[in-house]
Amino acid sequence: MSASAHGEGKSFTSLVADKGGRGEAPGAGLIEELVLANHILFREGVVDGFGHVSVRHDKRPDRFLLARNMAPALVGPDDILEFDFDGNPVNSNGRAVYIERFIHAEVFRARPDAMAVIHSHSPAVVPFSLVKSSPLRPICHMSGFLGEEVPNFEIRDHAGDSSDLLITNSRLGAALAKTLGGCNCALMRGHGSTIVGPSIREAVFRAVYTEVNARLQSEALRLGEPTYLTEGEARVSAANIASQINRAWDFWRMRAEGKL
Numbered sequence: 160m161s162a163s164a165h166g167e168g169k170s171f172t173s174l175v176a177d178k179g180g181r182g183e184a185p186g187a188g189l190i191e192e193l194v195l196a197n198h199i200l201f202r203e204g205v206v207d208g209f210g211h212v213s214v215r216h217d218k219r220p221d222r223f224l225l226a227r228n229m230a231p232a233l234v235g236p237d238d239i240l241e242f243d244f245d246g247n248p249v250n251s252n253g254r255a256v257y258i259e260r261f262i263h264a265e266v267f268r269a270r271p272d273a274m275a276v277i278h279s280h281s282p283a284v285v286p287f288s289l290v291k292s293s294p295l296r297p298i299c300h301m302s303g304f305l306g307e308e309v310p311n312f313e314i315r316d317h318a319g320d321s322s323d324l325l326i327t328n329s330r331l332g333a334a335l336a337k338t339l340g341g342c343n344c345a346l347m348r349g350h351g352s353t354i355v356g357p358s359i360r361e362a363v364f365r366a367v368y369t370e371v372n373a374r375l376q377s378e379a380l381r382l383g384e385p386t387y388l389t390e391g392e393a394r395v396s397a398a399n400i401a402s403q404i405n406r407a408w409d410f411w412r413m414r415a416e417g418k419l
């Protein structure tokens with residue numbers, strides 16, 4: 160959908176120029192990849208009408224790019240906005256922004272290595288945020304990035320027992336980032352998960368395979384006590400699979416574009 164369709168008649172590039180025109184517009188390739196990530200995450204069942212993906216600005220590491228408030232499957236280049244780490248849009252020009260943008264802001268602030276952040280409510284993962292005796296753990300060679308243990312954010316510890324469970328401000332975002340620590344994935348009790356990656360592609364890969372791992376682990380638990388990856392198996396398999404991510408990305412791209 161074009162920017163003019165939202166009644167403001169300016170491209171994303173011109174919105175950035177409005178802020179000072181210092182040649183700090185993100186690369187067009189980065190925006191294109193972020194738009195595609197939105198579509199892939201929908202097509203692969205990670206997000207539905209909700210959930211979002213962001214990327215660190217390629218020329219301003221203290222800022223990030225995230226769509227305006229809309230379903231990921233419908234995101235186009237003109238819907239991508241720029242934010243600072245306090246969750247303020249550089250220039251939304253009146254467009255609504257995601258309530259939970261503070262997840263992205265505080266994770267980018269806390270994790271200089273994170274280049275992309277994905278927050279979703281992918282359905283197979285949520286049960287593992289609920290049952291403390293069944294933590295999410297890597298169960299196959301595709302999901303070694305989960306590491307030995309996936310932390311679980313309990314929002315009641317920070318927002319009491321009457322919150323809406325959403326990360327609606329910087330304080331809650333910082334608490335979530337602290338729970339995430341140096342891990343690649345954090346569960347959020349009764350809500351979903353937040354995943355980081357060193358690139359958009361790797362973050363998307365992790366989000367897809369976190370959901371796959373959760374499905375496989377649930378099935379295995381129905382049969383009995385699973386044999387999980389050791390710390391060494393998780394580490395080595397994660398390093399090896401990272402070199403194969405473009406293979407999956409190219410396939411997911413074709414599928415998201417309706418060519419398969």
Ligand SMILES: [Zn+2]
Nearest residue numbers: 259278350351
């Ligand atoms: Zn959420």
